[in-house]
Amino acid sequence: MRAVVVRGCGNPASVAVVDGAEAEPGPGEVVVRAEAMGVGYVDVMASRGLYAYFPGPGSSPGLEVAGVVESTGPGVPPGLVGQRVLGLPAFGGLAEAVAVSADRVLPLDDGMEPDVAVALGVNALVAEIGLGRAGIGPDGRVLVRGAGGGIGALATQIAAAHGAHVTAVTSGPDRARALLASGATRTVGRDEAPALERDVDIVVDTVGGPELADHLRLLAPNGHYLLCGAAGGVPSGADLEVIVEMFHSSPTLHAFSLNSVGAADLRASWARVSALVGTGKVTGIVAERYPLAAGPEALRAVERGGAFGKVVLHP
Numbered sequence: 001m002r003a004v005v006v007r008g009c010g011n012p013a014s015v016a017v018v019d020g021a022e023a024e025p026g027p028g029e030v031v032v033r034a035e036a037m038g039v040g041y042v043d044v045m046a047s048r049g050l051y052a053y054f055p056g057p058g059s060s061p062g063l064e065v066a067g068v069v070e071s072t073g074p075g076v077p078p079g080l081v082g083q084r085v086l087g088l089p090a091f092g093g094l095a096e097a098v099a100v101s102a103d104r105v106l107p108l109d110d111g112m113e114p115d116v117a118v119a120l121g122v123n124a125l126v127a128e129i130g131l132g133r134a135g136i137g138p139d140g141r142v143l144v145r146g147a148g149g150g151i152g153a154l155a156t157q158i159a160a161a162h163g164a165h166v167t168a169v170t171s172g173p174d175r176a177r178a179l180l181a182s183g184a185t186r187t188v189g190r191d192e193a194p195a196l197e198r199d200v201d202i203v204v205d206t207v208g209g210p211e212l213a214d215h216l217r218l219l220a221p222n223g224h225y226l227l228c229g230a231a232g233g234v235p236s237g238a239d240l241e242v243i244v245e246m247f248h249s250s251p252t253l254h255a256f257s258l259n260s261v262g263a264a265d266l267r268a269s270w271a272r273v274s275a276l277v278g279t280g281k282v283t284g285i286v287a288e289r290y291p292l293a294a295g296p297e298a299l300r301a302v303e304r305g306g307a308f309g310k311v312v313l314h315p
């Protein structure tokens, strides 16, 4: 079985496509035979050795795979064999087949293409559940930081689908155009955002870093700040002290990771995402497609950034 494997973590990482042992389902697991695999920035961080849950050299990155259940392990109903699913492995997903906990396997609607499923994948689930926890509703004022990225683009679409007014903070005219076409009310440049009105109900932040405080200050009274990524670096304690400065406007700061979400909530969110796809208000956008043999190149494409949508591998 071929897989994209990190041989040495670092920047640059040493990554190769290798032929290894077939995937076997352990207790509570299924093996998903891949038809499409999603590549995300988190895989770049893993290959650099910067992601806590990545097992390290010798392992494959990859957190999302769409395909067919090929076999089931002890404790899993054999009736799952043959089902089309989106699987969310704890890494190992850039491979022809991968063992996934049966709790993290989600059914694909008839007609949902594998490429679309992985283009939605982790990003749509983070955006949908995160926005729900922050209380998204019609006419809400939402600001998305890193809006041109994987999570940001889906947060923009999903918030707009709820009837919210979305300000998309992004880095260039092409991304701005694509975000307006995805439902954003307006776009602003990264440098412009800190000077905006302080009237935002929900900030979705996938960037973090030292500018986090400037964006926290944009919250209206009782606003929610959803910190779900750190593409710009991990914020320091000093960046977070602004929450005390803002005490009397009762801000809420949510840290949100999909790792904390249980099986039932994952399934419910995926059903809501699939329903939004059915309405045409949310789409899984594919930026680039590569064969598995070009996996290292696909990782470099994600590392370079700039593409709008998902980088997808095919077996």
Ligand SMILES: NC(=O)c1ccc[n+]([C@@H]2O[C@H](COP(=O)([O-])OP(=O)(O)OC[C@H]3O[C@@H](n4cnc5c(N)ncnc54)[C@H](OP(=O)(O)O)[C@@H]3O)[C@@H](O)[C@H]2O)c1
Pocket (backbone or CB within 6 Å): 040, 041, 042, 045, 122, 126, 145, 146, 147, 148, 149, 150, 151, 152, 169, 170, 171, 172, 175, 190, 206, 207, 209, 228, 229, 230, 231, 232, 233, 256, 257, 258, 259, 305, 306
């Ligand atoms: N919470 C979770 O469960 C979860 C799950 C998966 C990933 N993540 C994390 O979420 C983060 C984003 O993931 P992603 O897949 O959306 O990444 P991504 O596709 O690379 O998007 C990040 C976006 O942030 C913006 N950006 C990057 N560096 C920046 C900087 N220094 N200053 C300002 N903006 C910057 C860019 O958007 P613009 O060009 O539009 O500005 C970029 O496209 C990563 O840290 C990832 O590890 C979290």
